[in-house]
Amino acid sequence: MSAEPAPVHVPEALAPLFAQNPGALDLLRAARVGLQSASGLAPAQVELVTLAALTAVGAPTGSFAVHVQRARRLGLTEKQVWGVLEALAVIVGVPRLVNAAPAVAAALAEFAEGADDEAH
Numbered sequence: 001m002s003a004e005p006a007p008v009h010v011p012e013a014l015a016p017l018f019a020q021n022p023g024a025l026d027l028l029r030a031a032r033v034g035l036q037s038a039s040g041l042a043p044a045q046v047e048l049v050t051l052a053a054l055t056a057v058g059a060p061t062g063s064f065a066v067h068v069q070r071a072r073r074l075g076l077t078e079k080q081v082w083g084v085l086e087a088l089a090v091i092v093g094v095p096r097l098v099n100a101a102p103a104v105a106a107a108l109a110e111f112a113e114g115a116d117d118e119a120h
Helices: 012-020 022-038 041-059 059-072 078-092 094-119
Strands: none
Touching: 012 022, 041 059, 041 078, 041 094, 059 078, 059 094, 078 094
């Protein structure tokens, strides 16, 4: 299991922004790595916190895909991933769960398919 800090995934929609200032992406990556290291949290814990934040802000499906799959690669179970949404239900409300649940389900299914492919 990788203990590397989560990479900064750059959605295609942001490519024009970073094309204008390519150094900004390196700064963002350095800040993320530095802050995650300084947090004292294990990489798997960082992913749980990240999933909670993504749910709270109504993040796009692609963000969930990156972090759910990373959480699973770090050894978190499907139950733990779903547990994030369960723990947040009364805090963030149903509209945020309606956004997050299908994205989490799709990411977990994609991870499982990849694991099946690797087993063959």
